[in-house]
Amino acid sequence: MREVKTLDVSHLPPYEISSQAPLWWGQLFITFIEGTMFSILIAAYFYTRLRMDVWPPPGDQFPHIGLPTVSLVLIILSAVGSYWASEAAKRADRMGVIWGLLLNLVLAGAALILRIIEWHSFNFNWKTDGYGSYIWAFLGLHTFDYISDLVFTLVLLVIAMFGRLGPRQRVGVHVDSVVWYFIVLIWIPIYIVVYWGPWLVGTQQ
Amino acid sequence: MTATQDIVPQTQNQAEDLENLNRVWRHPRGVLGWLSYTTHQAIGMRYIVTAFIMLLAGGIEALLIRTQLAHSNNTFLGPDHYNEIFTTHGTTMMFLFAVPMMEGMAIYLVPLMLGTRNVAFPRLNAFGYWMYLGGVLFLYWGVFTNAAPDMGWFAYTPLSGPQFTPGKRTDIWAQMITFTEVSAMCVAAEIIATVFKMRAPRMSLNRIPLYVWSMLIQSFMVLFAMPAIMIASSFLLSDRTVATHFVNPAEGGDPLLYQHIFWFFGHPEVYIIFIPALGFASAIVSANCRREVVGYTAMVLSQIANGFIAFGLWVHHMFATGLPQIGEAFFTASSMMIAITSGVQIFCWLATMWTGRIRLTTSMHFIYGFIAIFALGGMTGVILASVPLDLQAHDTFFVVGHFHYVLIGGAVFPLFGAFYHWFPKMTGRLMNETAGKLNFWVLFVGFNLTFFPMHILGLKGMTRRIYTYPPEMGWDQLNMLATIGAWIIAIGGLIFLANVFWGRRYGTVAGNNPWDAESLEWAAASPPKNYNFEYLPVVTSRAPLWVPPEDRTFVTGLRNDRREVLVTTLMDAEPHHRYVLPRPSIWPFLTGVAVTIGFIGSVFDAWYITFGSILTGICLIGWFWPSRPVELEP
Numbered sequence: 026m027r028e029v030k031t032l033d034v035s036h037l038p039p040y041e042i043s044s045q046a047p048l049w050w051g052q053l054f055i056t057f058i059e060g061t062m063f064s065i066l067i068a069a070y071f072y073t074r075l076r077m078d079v080w081p082p083p084g085d086q087f088p089h090i091g092l093p094t095v096s097l098v099l100i101i102l103s104a105v106g107s108y109w110a111s112e113a114a115k116r117a118d119r120m121g122v123i124w125g126l127l128l129n130l131v132l133a134g135a136a137l138i139l140r141i142i143e144w145h146s147f148n149f150n151w152k153t154d155g156y157g158s159y160i161w162a163f164l165g166l167h168t169f170d171y172i173s174d175l176v177f178t179l180v181l182l183v184i185a186m187f188g189r190l191g192p193r194q195r196v197g198v199h200v201d202s203v204v205w206y207f208i209v210l211i212w213i214p215i216y217i218v219v220y221w222g223p224w225l226v227g228t229q230q
Numbered sequence: 231m232t233a234t235q236d237i238v239p240q241t242q243n244q245a246e247d248l249e250n251l252n253r254v255w256r257h258p259r260g261v262l263g264w265l266s267y268t269t270h271q272a273i274g275m276r277y278i279v280t281a282f283i284m285l286l287a288g289g290i291e292a293l294l295i296r297t298q299l300a301h302s303n304n305t306f307l308g309p310d311h312y313n314e315i316f317t318t319h320g321t322t323m324m325f326l327f328a329v330p331m332m333e334g335m336a337i338y339l340v341p342l343m344l345g346t347r348n349v350a351f352p353r354l355n356a357f358g359y360w361m362y363l364g365g366v367l368f369l370y371w372g373v374f375t376n377a378a379p380d381m382g383w384f385a386y387t388p389l390s391g392p393q394f395t396p397g398k399r400t401d402i403w404a405q406m407i408t409f410t411e412v413s414a415m416c417v418a419a420e421i422i423a424t425v426f427k428m429r430a431p432r433m434s435l436n437r438i439p440l441y442v443w444s445m446l447i448q449s450f451m452v453l454f455a456m457p458a459i460m461i462a463s464s465f466l467l468s469d470r471t472v473a474t475h476f477v478n479p480a481e482g483g484d485p486l487l488y489q490h491i492f493w494f495f496g497h498p499e500v501y502i503i504f505i506p507a508l509g510f511a512s513a514i515v516s517a518n519c520r521r522e523v524v525g526y527t528a529m530v531l532s533q534i535a536n537g538f539i540a541f542g543l544w545v546h547h548m549f550a551t552g553l554p555q556i557g558e559a560f561f562t563a564s565s566m567m568i569a570i571t572s573g574v575q576i577f578c579w580l581a582t583m584w585t586g587r588i589r590l591t592t593s594m595h596f597i598y599g600f601i602a603i604f605a606l607g608g609m610t611g612v613i614l615a616s617v618p619l620d621l622q623a624h625d626t627f628f629v630v631g632h633f634h635y636v637l638i639g640g641a642v643f644p645l646f647g648a649f650y651h652w653f654p655k656m657t658g659r660l661m662n663e664t665a666g667k668l669n670f671w672v673l674f675v676g677f678n679l680t681f682f683p684m685h686i687l688g689l690k691g692m693t694r695r696i697y698t699y700p701p702e703m704g705w706d707q708l709n710m711l712a713t714i715g716a717w718i719i720a721i722g723g724l725i726f727l728a729n730v731f732w733g734r735r736y737g738t739v740a741g742n743n744p745w746d747a748e749s750l751e752w753a754a755a756s757p758p759k760n761y762n763f764e765y766l767p768v769v770t771s772r773a774p775l776w777v778p779p780e781d782r783t784f785v786t787g788l789r790n791d792r793r794e795v796l797v798t799t800l801m802d803a804e805p806h807h808r809y810v811l812p813r814p815s816i817w818p819f820l821t822g823v824a825v826t827i828g829f830i831g832s833v834f835d836a837w838y839i840t841f842g843s844i845l846t847g848i849c850l851i852g853w854f855w856p857s858r859p860v861e862l863e864p
C-alpha cells in the first residue's frame with residue numbers, strides 16, 4: 026500500500042464554547058437579519074415623518090420618558106446576567122449559570138413589566154394613524170423577540186437547575202447570551218426613536 | 231485519473247470506520263423518517279426538484295401568456311385570468327423557482343466543495359425546506375381555488391390595497407413571501423457559517439472555489455436584502471388585514487415608501503439570482519478549459535463590488551415616479567458602474583477560454599449562450615439606466631425583453647449548464663451529450679425568437695401587462711414570432727426532461743470525476759455517500775484535484791461513530807475543534823407545520839399569530855431538547 030500523508034485531528038476538543046463555534050456565527054447572522062429589519066423600519070419611520078406636517082398627528086399623546094428610561098437601564102443591566110451565565114457556561118460552573126440566568130430573567134422581566142405599563146398608557150393604537158402603526162410595529166416586533174428569548178432563557182434555566190449541563194446546553198447558554206446582547210443593543214435606537222422621536226423630530230403642540 | 235479509493239489512508243481499522251460512517255449517516259426509515267432527513271444532499275435535492283417543478287409551472291403560465299398574446303383581439307384568456315397568470319408567473323419564477331433553485335444547488339454543492347460532511351446547521355436546513363414548501367403550497371392552493379394574486383409581481387399600492395384588491399389574493403401573495411424569505415434566510419445563515427467555519431483544513435480564504443465565493447456573497451446579500459421584502463410585504467399585509475397605515479394611501483400611508491422598500495430588496499434580488507450563476511460559469515469554464523480561471527482575485531473582488539453596488543441601484547426601477555433629478559442622476563451612475571464589474575468577470579472567462587484547452591461540452595455551450603445573451607441584456611440595461619430613455623421604455627415590452635435577457639440569459643442558461651455539469655455527480659450517470667447540444671440550440675433559438683421581438687414591440691409602444699391589443703397597432707407579426715419562440719422553448723424544456731430521465735436510466739456511468747475537474751466535490755463518490763468523504767481532504771491549492779495524488783493529505787482522527795465534522799479557523803482554515811452535528815429529527819418538520827399554521831392562519835385572523843407562536847415555541851423546545859448524553863463525550 027502506498028504511504029499517504031495524514032493530518033491527525035483526534036487530539037482536538039470535541040466542542041467549543043466561543044466565537045469559534047459555528048453556532049455562534051449562525052446566531053450572529055440571524056442578528057444581522059433582525060438588525061437590518063429594524064434599521065429599515067427606522068428609516069421608514071423617518072421617511073413617513075418627513076411627509077407629515079404634524080408629528081405625531083393631532084390627538085396622539087407624546088410619550089413619557091421616565092418609565093421607559095428606567096426600563097432601558099434595567100434591560101442594559103440584565104445583559105450582565107447573560108454575560109455572567111455565559112462565562113460560567115464556559116467553565117461548566119452550574120451555579121454560575123443558574124445565578125446569571127436568574128439575574129437576567131428577573132431584570133428583563135421587570136423591564137418588560139415597565140414597558141407594558143407605559144404601552145398601556147398610549148391613547149392611540151396601530152389603527153389610529155401612521156404614527157401609531159410605527160410605534161406599535163417597533164414595540165410589537167421587539168417585544169416578540171424579547172419574550173421569545175425570555176422563554177428560551179427560562180428553558181435553559183430549568184435545564185441548568187434540574188437537567189444535564191452538558192456541552193450542548195452550555196453552548197446554548199453562550200449563544201443565548203449573544204441573542205440577548207443583540208436584543209438589548211437594538212433596543213437602544215428603538216428606545217430613542219419611540220420615546221424621544223416625537224420630542225426630537227416632532228412638532229410641539 | 232486514478233480512482234480516489236486507491237489513495238485514501240490505509241488505517242488499520244478502515245473497514246470498521248466505513249461501517250461506522252455508513253451506520254451513523256444512514257437515513258431514518260419510514261415516512262416519519264423521510265420527514266426527518268437532515269443530510270445536505272437530500273435536502274438540496276428536494277429544493278432542486280421542487281424548484282424545477284415551479285419552473286415548469288411558471289413555464290406553463292408563460293405559455294398561456296404567450297398564447298393569449300399571439301394575435302390581436304384574442305379571447306383565449308380574459309383580462310382577469312390574464313392578470314392572474316402573469317402575476318403568478320412572475321411570482322413563481324422569482325420567489326419559488328429562481329432563488330430556491332440557487333439555494334438548493336448551493337446546499338448540495340457547497341459542503342462537497344468545501345470538503346466537509348454537511349452544512350453547519352442540518353436541522354435548520356431541513357426546516358428551511360419545509361418553509362419553502364409551505365410557500366409553494368400556499369400560493370398554488372390560492373391559484374387552484376380562484377385566489378391567485380392579480381396585481382403584478384411587485385404588488386404596488388394602491389392597486390394592491392384593500393380598496394382595489396379585496397379578497398385574499400394579495401394576502402396570500404404577501405404571506406407566501408414571508409415563507410420563502412424565512413427559508414432563504416435560513417439557507418443564507420447556514421451557508422455563510424459553513425463557508426466560514428467548516429472548510430477543509432488549509433483551504434484558506436484565497437483557495438475557496440469561485441462558486442463558493444459567489445454563494446458566500448449571495449448569502450450576505452440575502453441577509454441584507456430579504457429583511458426589506460419582509461417589511462414591505464408585512465406592511466402591505468397588515469394594512470390589509472389589521473388596518474395599519476403604512477403604505478395604503480387611502481389611509482394616509484405612502485405608496486412610494488412601499489416602492490422604495492420593495493426595490494431595495496428587488497434589485498439585489500436580481501443579483502441574488504444571478505451571482506450564483508456566475509459561480510456556475512466559473513466552475514464550468516475552469517473544468518472545461520482545463521485550467522484555473524484567470525484572475526481569481528479580480529473575479530472575487532468584482533463580485534464583492536457587485537454585491538455592494540447592487541444595493542445602490544434600486545431607484546432605477548422608480549425613475550418614472552418623479553423623484554428629484556439629482557437622486558436619479560446618482561442612480562444612473564451607479565447602474566452604469568455595475569456594467570464595469572460585470573465586464574471584468576466576462577473578460578476573466580474569455581481569457582480563461584483563450585488560454586485554455588476548451589472541451590465543447592453541453593455545459594460549455596450553455597456558458598457561451600449565457601455570455602452572449604447576458605451581454606445583450608446588460609446592454610439594454612445600460613440603456614434603461616438612463617432616465618430619459620427609461621421614461622420612454624418604462625412599462626413596455628422593452629423592459630420585459632430586457633429582464634428576461636438578464637434573468638434567463640444570466641441565470642437560467644448557466645443553471646442548465648450546471649445541471650449538465652453536476653448531473654453525473656448527483657445521479658452517478660451522465661446525460662446524453664448530443665441531446666444536450668440539441669437541447670441548448672433549441673433553447674437558444676427559442677429564447678431569442680421569443681424575447682428579441684419584445685424589444686421592438688416595446689419601442690413600438692406595446693405596454694406590458696395588457697391582455698390583448700387591437701389589430702391596427704401592427705403588433706401582430708412580432709407577437710406571433712414571440713409566441714412561436716415560447717413554444718420552441720417549451721420543446722427545449724421537454725428535451726431536457728427526456729434527457730434527465732434517459733440519463734438516470736441509461737446514461738454512461740460517470741465515476742467520481744467524469745470531467746477531470748479540479749474541485750473537491752469530484753473526489754466524492756457519484757452520487758455522494760451521506761457523509762461525502764470517507765476521510766476529509768486537506769487542501770493545499772486552489773485546484774485540489776489537480777494536485778498529484780501522492781501529494782494529497784487526508785484528515786484522520788475524526789470519530790466515525792457519530793456525525794462528527796471538523797471546524798477550522800476563519801482565514802486560514804487551520805483545524806480548530808471537532809463538532810458533532812445533530813442527528814436526524816422530526817422537529818424541524820413539526821416546527822415547519824407550526825409556523826405554517828401561524829402564517830396561513832394569520833391571513834384570516836390575527837389571533838393565529840399568537841397561536842402559531844405558542845405552537846412554534848413548543849416545537850422549538852422539542853427541537854433543542856438535549857439528546858442522549860453519549861453524543862458529546864470526547
Ligand code: HEM
Pocket residue numbers: 288289292293295296316317319320321323324328381382383384630634637638642680693694695696716719
Ligand atoms: C420560459 C420562458 C418564459 C417566457 C416565454 C416568459 C414570458 C413572459 C411574458 C410574455 C411576460 C410579460 C407579461 C405581461 O407583461 O403581460 C413575462 C413577465 C415576467 N416574467 Fe417571464 N417568461 C419566461 C421565463 C421567465 C423566467 C425564467 C423568469 C425569472 C426567473 C421570469 C420572470 C418574469 C417576471 C418577474 C415577469 C413580470 C410579471 C409582472 O409583470 O408582474 N420569466 N414573462
Ligand SMILES: [Cu+2]
Pocket residue numbers: 496497500543544546547
Ligand atoms: Cu434593478
